[in-house]
Amino acid sequence: MDDMLIVTTNEVAGYRIVEVYGEVFGLTTRSRNLFSSAGQQMKTVVGGEINGYTKLQHDTRETSIGRMKEEAKAKGANAIVAMRFDSSTFQNIDSVAAYGTAVKIEKI
Template identity: 55%
Template sequence: MNNIIVVTSEKIANYEITANLGEVFGLTTRSRNVFSSLGQALKAVVGGEIKGYTKLQDTAREEAIQRMRKHALELGADADIMFRFDSSSASMGDSVTAYGTAVKIKNLTSTNN
């Protein structure tokens, strides 16, 4: 699913946007395990990174991105522009949303236009 261009900008260098296919989303909610929650409580007292929690956030982010890419591909998109994240934490875990606008693009530098 890596054959789709994902950018945070509204334009892509050397490409023209030829169609707007609408917004796309990738959602996931990951639960925390007991050890991570306990570690978070202890780290709140002494300070420092909670590595298990950081890994949970990273995994959730990557899963959300892949789901967003899949959604864009299902719409026939070549790219996803204006890519953003939204996240929230609760006692049970973290929710992450990756979102953007699915578009069709044309390469302006290609000789096969």
């Protein structure tokens, strides 16, 4: 097992939860580059993937997960269960929250 297992389920197959540390989360808010945004707006006219926005979303989610993991580790957890994302976009600002329940698990 990795040093921090993260799952979207409430349980981990083959493990039992021996301690619950509570909710943990990682927040990230990023703004888009104004010049990049102008170029990406043209892409919405012709269609297709907007690579700059995709990368921004990916990087923002990864940062949020990393912050959530750090909070869980600080509490003594070795896993996060019931992990979810919440995100919002307003003008050129993307916000992502990764959250779940920090737990300590042991192999059965």
